[in-house]
Structure formats: structure tokens, C-alpha cells
Amino acid sequence: MVMISMRDIVKEYPSSKRGAEPIRAVDGVSLDIQKGNVFGVIGYSGAGKSTLVRLINALEPTTSGVIEVDGTDITELPESQLQKVRTEIGMIFQQFNLFNSRNVAGNIAFPMNVANYPKEQRDSRVEELLNFVGLADKARAYPDQLSGGQKQRVGIARALSTSPKILLADEATSALDPQTTSDVLDLLQRVNRELGLTIVVITHEMDVIKRIASHVAVMEKGKVVEQGEVFDIFAHPQHPATQRFVSTIIPGVPGDRELTELRTRHTGTLVTITVNDEQTAQPEVLRRLLAPGTNAQLVYGGMNEVSGRSFGHLTFELTGEDAQIRESIAQVSQIAQVTTLEGASH
């Protein structure tokens, strides 16, 4: 079941220069986000990610295209009905956006005040959420008495207060250190698994996608250039932008710089073998590679665990008789993808 459906979404802003073409922040995006998924949107600064988020929660109108949230076309709704849609979408931010003049309980209760919840219901919900995010002892503390990770926990509790169906997280961990990031991502995972929310995670960090997303879309210059299941995107990135993101955390086929360095120490034939635990029997690959007369040394890469499945790019230096090396490569090629690296001496 689709929770958020986007068809040919375009968002243009008028240029600040008179007479100049408008700025196209989002340029023909189509995406389906399934109910209960954690969906990542990754891109460099200026790719259009934050604009896309503002369109999903109807903070800004689209220039053209259709966005359906849980079956309702929000591009057609009058402002009076958009309020209801917005209460079904919680949002957390990089800079937390808490009210410094309100204590933790006051921050969490704020959306319920706006939606006119009765006081008793507000109080019990605040208590429940404080427990859920692990801040039961901080109800009376003020934001400037909290660490970054605690502030984001308050942000998450506030976003959940009106029991939304969707949580939008815009660079929610970008201001946090690695350990705190990990704790906040664990909490988001609980929000998804225990409360059943669909989560859209906007980030420029592939690590965040790897940790919690099941699906990902890669954005560049307002367009989605690649999308799919996280495992497939990590194991077989197609678009250059995706390959750059993946290479930040997964050592794949060595790039030009790595190859030049490897070449200074390894003069044999360099091959990268791509293995995927479900499709490739690794012991058989190694047996074929190490046929008598061929020596193999692992010089780059390794195995990776993504979405509970493993794959790897293993670069070997092969030495021995030329004919035997060619035969070993031919044998391995029958059962796994083998790339002979440019600049190899054979």
C-alpha cells in the first residue's frame, strides 16, 4: 500500500534576477513510498531534498504534478483542509527547532495545544512520549540544559504527539556526533517498528541510509537519478552520483587514485571479483581462482553487510604463468562478475 505517491512533481521559484529563468528546485520527480517503509532521500547540497519535504507536508504549493498522501491528492486541497493533512505528518529538523522558552513537556505538548487537545489527554500523552524517547526525568528541563541528542529526542516526541502516520526527518542527525547519531537512528527505527510510522529520511550521509532505510532515492539537480531497495543500490550502483555516495562507505572497485597506489606495490594482474552471498558460491570462486599455477593476493575491498544481506568487491593481484592466469579468470567469470583493472601489466 502506497503512503506517499508523487507524480511528475515540479517546483520552481522565481529568480531573484529580473527577467531570468525561474529556479527549478524539483524537476519531474516521481516516487512511491510504501506504508511502513523507512525511505531515504540522499543528495548533495542543493539537490532539492528539503524542497521535496516542504511539498510533501504541503508547506509550499507544487508548480505542477500530483502528490497523494494516504490516498488524498494534497495538491488540490484548500488551505482549510491542509491543516488536517499536516497533523498526520510529523517533522524533525537538523537544528531541532525547539522553543527555548518552553520546557521539554511544553515543547512536546505544543502541537496538541494547537490542535485543541483537552489538558488531561495532553498530559498523559506527554508522559507516554517522554517514556518512549527515554527522557522521563527531563520533563521540566529547558532545551539549553540538554545535549544535542536529548534535544532531538524531544523533537521526535513533539513530532509524534498528534499520532501522525508519517515522520519526515530532514538531516535529523547531521548536527550530532557518531554515537549520538547511532542512538537517534535506533530511536527512529523503534518509531517505525513499534509505532508503525512511515519515515522519510532526508540526508547527505550514506551511512544513515545504510543504517535504517529499506528503500532509497538519489537526487541530483532536482531529479531522482536512481531509486530502489537499499541492498540493490549499494551492491550495484548505476548512476555516477550513486556510485560516489556508495564509495564513501563501501570500498568497491578501486578508483584511479587507489589503482595508481596499488600499482606501485603490485605489478601482477589486478582483477576485481564481485560476490553476492545469495548468488555466488564464494568457496567455488576461490577454488577456480587458485588453480595450480596461479597465486592470488587480496589487495583491496572486502565484504559488506547491508539490509541483513552481504556482498563484496574483492580485488586480487594474480601472479604466475600468463596462460594460467587467463584460464583462472575465464573459469571464475563463469560464476561471478570479474573486472580486469585498467593499467594491469597483463
Ligand SMILES: Nc1ncnc2c1ncn2[C@@H]1O[C@H](COP(=O)(O)OP(=O)(O)OP(=O)(O)O)[C@@H](O)[C@H]1O
Ligand atoms: N525559497 C526559495 N527560493 C529560491 N530558490 C530556492 C528556494 N528554496 C530552495 N531554492 C533553490 O532550490 C534548489 C534546491 O534547494 P534545496 O534546499 O531543496 O536543496 P537540498 O538538497 O535540500 O540542499 P541543502 O541540504 O543544502 O538544503 C537550490 O538551488 C536552492 O537554491
